[in-house]
Amino acid sequence: MVLLKQLLQGRRPALPLHLPAHGRGRGLAPELARLLRLSPGAWDLPELPQIGGPLESSGAVAESQRLWAERLGARQLWYGVNGASGLLQAALLALAAPGDRVLLPRNLHRSLLHGCLLGQLEPVLFDLPFDPSSGLWLPPSPQHLQAVIQAALADGPLAAVVLVSPSYQGLVGDLAGLIAVAHGQQLPVLLDEAHGAHLGCDGRLPPSGLSCGADLVVQSLQKAAGGLAQSALLLQGPGSDLPAASIERGLLWLQTSSPSALLLASCEASLQQLASGRGRAQLSRALDLGEELRARLRAEGFVLLENQDPLRLSWICAADGISGLEADDWLLERGVIAELPEPGCLSFCLGSRPPRGLLRRLPQALRRCRGALGSGAALRFSRPPLPLVASPERPLAEAWRATPEVVPLAAAAGRLAAEPLCPYPPGIPLLIPGERIDSARALWLQEQCQLWPDQIADTVKVAVE
Known part of the structure; x- marks a missing residue:
């Protein structure tokens, strides 16, 4: 009982400053904490008629989703129990059909890459501003996104634009301006807002993506609220004309048919906490x-x-x-x-x-x-040698399933990647299957290997051509 032993120990470190955001139970939504004090068998229930599920039209879950959609100003809202990852994939499949091209930032979470593979979509990746003093990608400006969209449209139509805000580190750009640019080209926007469920809940915080006009917004209630891991929300913006049937079809394909009643309750309890006077006071403190x-x-x-x-x-x-x-x-x-x-x-x-x-x-x-x-000598980081926009040279699914060959990074120039190169966390791929590794990229990847010891190997899988 290795795992159980670890969990039963219940040891608390001196300063746990990691996710979930409830801080090992300190900030759990009060009603959720109360539920967890009951016998587990009391709440580990199936989709009984009085409970229902996220895709049912009746039952407590459906009623709760309708209530919170109205309170949050969403056209519709769905609870998710497969994390923000599963909801991002379902939303992507709702927006695009097989063969469609979707525009994604280089700091996308790998779940969106998986969604492209599952939906047979062509990912069009766009470069972002880069900070050499921290090594971080920065939010794009509306002007930058305008140039990106124009460059991407030169190679064919797009089905949707995906934005990430806030970033893992809490960076937020001009979200309303970015969404307006995409809408100006009649492109719907899917916003990965996994790290920002509390945005807009206090005057000192940036506005939420829903209030900025995003068509679909995904939030993780364990990353920025008092929910348990895997509890998440998919919200449809009030101005979105996407048929609900398209969204629910994606959810049907990718969400479990036996959702955890505990995680569904975690969604509702987290929203209640954020909206309550007690929750707002806790957030303010x-x-x-x-x-x-x-x-x-x-x-x-x-x-x-x-x-x-x-x-x-x-x-x-x-x-x-x-x-x-x-x-x-x-x-x-x-x-x-x-x-x-x-x-x-x-x-x-x-x-x-x-x-x-x-x-x-x-x-x-x-x-x-x-x-x-500390050495006193500041480190500097080189900008990734990436074009403004780029698609895999070989279809994503084909490259990922290709017979791989393992080669040293030093010998990877000119080859096609056969797998993502993805330090974890946070799961942002530095290389995706089907991309051609040119000499500048190969040198940059060798540098990353030195910067990420034990997380990036000195070899890479390439497709046999």
Whole structure:
């Protein structure tokens, strides 16, 4: 009983600053916490008539979905129990038919790549602004997206545009402007808002994608609310004319026929918490703490990412000559668990109810980490050598299923990738199947191999041609 033993230990680290955002139960939606105190057999129920499911027209789930669609200003809303990943795939299949081209940012989550494969869609990937001091992709401007769409349309029509906002690190661009650009070309927008369920719930936070005009929005209630892992929402914008039948067909194809009653209840409880006075007060306190923590760290000379979500703290440790992966290992040994280590930065999820003592303990831990690992010489990162827009040279599914050959990265130039190259987390592919690896890309990938030790091999699978 290896897994059960780990879970039954119930050990709490000094500072758990990782997902789910409920912080190991501290910020769980109150009604959900109450449900979990009951005997598990009481709530582990099938789709009984009085309960129903996300695709049923009657029952408690259907009634709850209608209620929250109205309260949130959505045309329709569906609960999901296969995470934001499953809902993103279902939404993509609702927007595009086999053979269609869909425009996706380079910082897409790999679930969208899987959705393209399942739906026989052609992914058209577009490059993003890049920050060499942190190694991060940045949100595009509306002008950038306009140029991207024009370049993509030159090679054929598009079925939809996918945007990611906020990013894993809490970066939000001009979302309303980006959506307006896509709509100006009569292109529907699917927004991956997995990290922003709380957006718009406080005046200090950016507006939600739904209020900015997105056609379909996917949120993860474990990443930015008080829900359990795998609980998520798919919302249809009030201005979207996409038939509900198309969305529900995608959900039917990709969601389980036996949804967990616990996860469905997690969706409702999380929404109730966000909308309640108690939940808004808790979020406000968390935002206050996040802002104060930033001020303290900046006063001590730490370089932090200028993001738009105070509940995501990203230390640009590259400014101190430290790899985020090395800093993460050092902190883990001392009970501080970050959410996302990357070569240039280390991101922490403060959650809806941050740990006690955070204002004292995290700065203290980061000071010690900087003192132990810092070199004083800032690291810089090279921009990925990518075109503005690009599609796989060989169809995605064909390349992924091709007979692979394993070659060293140094010998990969000129070959077609046969699998994604995807450090995890957060699951953003640096290379997708069917892409031709030119010499500049091969050199850049070798550099990434050095920056991501143990997460990127020095070999790559290529298709036998």
